[in-house]
Amino acid sequence: MDLSNIYDSVINGDREQIVQQVKNALSEGADPDVIISDALIRAMDEVGQRMKDGDVFVPEVLMAANTMKKGLEVVGPLLKGEKRRSAGKVAIGTVEGDLHDIGKNLVVMLLESAGFEVVDLGVDVSKAKFLAAIEEAQPDIIGLSALLTTTMTTMADVVKAIDGRVKTMVGGAPVTEEFAAKIGASGYAPDAVTAVDMARSLLV
């Protein structure tokens, strides 16, 4: 069956059309699994590749992800057997004393669009809150974000307290690869796009 209209809608971020298109495909007898793998996910993978190639911009990626989600909402409940497997679970927040969350929010959006389950701990997250999140949310990865050179130093404390129980990822404008290595973080990403790749590679 031709699912190219669904594929194209995701690529173009066309949220108006996608629900009807998926419904049409289902009524014509398309397999829900195939709609997901051959149209929705395949389109999102293509968008991800185009972003890396520098051909599309972040708002276009986010719109494509929203479109894919709308499609998934229609087709997801019809799946037989196990639910779609999440790419992994990430709990993420800005460190204590830092209210700057635009970078963290971008990482959240891009992780979600790449199929990760994300627990957003918000801003000004204390060490205790990060540690509690490990117990409560059982994430695979804890993500720490800081914009300020001052608050950046508190990352070391948190990473040390986590003590390798889960993987840790650090990021934010002043954070460098050397700094991440020095404090013993499992991964560092210079930007939100790379953060997704880093999260994937940490869970291989």
Added chain:
Amino acid sequence: MWNKCSASNEVDNQSVQFRVLSGSQCRRLYNAVLEVLEHTGVEIFCEEAVDVLKKAGCWVDGARVRIPSHLVERAIATAPSRVVLSDRNGARRLFLEGNNSYFGPGPTNPTIFDLETGERRDVLKSDVCQAARLTDALPNMDFVMSLACISDCTPGLADVHEVHAMLQNSIKPIVTWAYDLQNVDTIISMCEAVAGSAEALQKNPFVVVYAEPTAPLRHSREAIEIMMYMSKKGLPLLYTPGVQGCATAPASRAGVLVITAADNLAGLVINQLVREGAPYIVGGVTTNMDMKTMIHCYGSSPEFSLMHAAMNDFIHFLNLPGWSTAGCADSKLLDEQAAVEYTLSIYTAALSGSNLIHDCGFLETGLSGSLEALVMADEIVGMVRSIIRGIRIADETLVLDLIDKVGPGGNFVSEEHTFDNFKKEFWLPRDINREIFRQWAKKGKTTYAQRLNARAKQILKDSQPSLLPDEKLRQLQALVDRAEAAKAH
């Protein structure tokens, strides 16, 4: 060194300038900002400030504060329309009023390009000493910033050590930052020690502290506490949100202005409620987030310069002193791209008649600094100031007698009038090269960047900072030691 004609945009005289926003556009923007403050409100994470606002008649719901328009209008009316900054010796130098424009370096970059090795490395306290000495000697730099967030000190005291370094190496006014209330108190105590007393500093301030709210519409405890401290002291406070279209503001140029102005006026209301008449400088770094790299654009964004200029039209409309950003680049090093970014941003900022223009010497989106780049910015400001000065049309400048005397086919090179005026009327380059090819080749075929590097080294070698008396140095050291001891606990 002081440029006798530091003020670059003297619109009261015939001068080259431009406007981005008309008076009616400013009025409409102003009403939009009042509506945001009254209807949407802001978040203030400081109980003391929230209490003050509540008592004044704001509607408070937890941290969310909605500010009635009349309070904003009153704050604008009570804030001084001008701030005069002195040098370290108390001589009044920078008149932040009207369209006077003054330039200086930027703050809080974690790395710098080493002048000797060319290596990009962490910034040290010694770099701040050099940046301050260089700024002190550059004729078109009018105030000092640290060009650093230094790494070789006790964590959490970089701000204190930077001011310690700047006070000893330059007499130009200092614009600086602080981590928190405790550190701003140390910094101001240092400045008061140099001035001789708190009153002496208040009468002739040579320091401006800036605080940054977290756009959009959110004000951290640290920022508010620093601001209220300066307000209580009656010292100039600069409030400067970093606002990025597509990220912390709408993908709309006007939307960026609304957020910037709203956060500034929310700050002004608190500032004036704490102490009516406290000097307040309206800041804001207005830009867009690049939707491919997600960086906070500096000079590579033409809208960065345009929105700063528009913001300064709005600040002039409010009749308050204002702040702008220029001489800074997204380029990773001092190269052709950096030169383009520096030139366009400096020219636009000077045209806008903004009072304090910072970030000269920035590279890599403000994450790195360069002393050579600071020297380049200084030279570009010189060129731009010559343009901004405009052309005077008067008997003395039309010089019809001289034209008649020299007559058709004559030349003016040997005229006394030329001897008297050529330096005043036409800008002279320092490191921009005008030599013919053979001369330039004979001197080693240097690039501009190479000449800037040599110039920076030479200025640092030749310059003699005006030293503080030993007694003052001891007082400063004692204050630094006290801050160190407090951190150790």
